[in-house]
Amino acid sequence: MIKAIVMIQVDAASIPETAQAIADVPGVTEVYSCAGDVDLIAIMGVAKHEELADLIPGRISKIPGVVATDTHIAFRSYSRQDTEAAFSIGSEDAD
Known part of the structure; x- marks a missing residue:
């Protein structure tokens, strides 16, 4: 699966509605409001x-x-979690 992180500038008066509309688009897994x-x-x-x-x-842009x-x-x-799993491979055999 291809993951993309999209930074979105929004009209300040419509952040909650715009965020929900984006979250409702198929293919969008998460939407966060943030500072910065x-x-x-x-x-x-x-x-x-494609x-x-x-x-x-x-x-999204529309x-x-x-x-x-x-x-x-x-x-x-x-x-x-991924790092810990990688380093624990085979460790149960060491006992």
Whole structure:
């Protein structure tokens, strides 16, 4: 699965409604409101890169309240759970 992180600038008066509209789009897995340079961060998961082309400029950018988007495609995932699992491989055989 291809994951994308999309930073979204939104009209400040419509953040809650815009966030919900984005969350309702198929392919969007999470939407966060945040402080900083952007108003919303959306996490998307799709099977093919072409789907991102349809999803972001074709759907997300057209939602009322969306001013701009900046898309980042994830190459690899790192998490504490994944790291701990990798280091524990074979450890139960050491006893």
